[in-house]
Amino acid sequence: MSAVPERARPVRTCVGCRCRAVASELLRVVAAAEAVVPDPRRRLSGRGAWLHLDSKCLRLAERRRAFPRALRVPGPLDVSAVRTHLDVAEGVTD
Structure with a gap:
C-alpha cells in the first residue's frame, strides 16, 4: 500500500491515447521555441x-x-x- 491514498494523487490525461493515469506514470511536455520538449522533472515553466x-x-x-x-x-x-x-526510456537503439 502506498503512503498517499489513490484519490489524493493527481490524475492527468494522455494527449495521445486520451486515457487517464496517475501523473507519476506520465511524461510532462512543454512547448519551447516551436518544439515540444520533455520535462521529466516537471520544473519547466509554461503550459x-x-x-x-x-x-x-x-x-x-x-x-x-x-x-x-x-x-x-x-x-x-x-x-x-x-x-x-522516449527511445531512451524504452531502450530503443538504431
Missing part, C-alpha cells in the same frame, strides 16, 4: 501536456495534432526531442 512513456501514444498525438491544441500554440511543433527521450 504542459501529458504523455505516456510509449512511442504509440506519441504517434497518436502527432496524428491527431494534439500538441498544438493542448499546449495552445499555433502551428505545427517539432517532437524530435520527445521521440529521442
Whole structure:
C-alpha cells in the first residue's frame, strides 16, 4: 500500500491515447521555441501536456495534432526531442 491514498494523487490525461493515469506514470511536455520538449522533472515553466512513456501514444498525438491544441500554440511543433527521450526510456537503439 502506498503512503498517499489513490484519490489524493493527481490524475492527468494522455494527449495521445486520451486515457487517464496517475501523473507519476506520465511524461510532462512543454512547448519551447516551436518544439515540444520533455520535462521529466516537471520544473519547466509554461503550459504542459501529458504523455505516456510509449512511442504509440506519441504517434497518436502527432496524428491527431494534439500538441498544438493542448499546449495552445499555433502551428505545427517539432517532437524530435520527445521521440529521442522516449527511445531512451524504452531502450530503443538504431
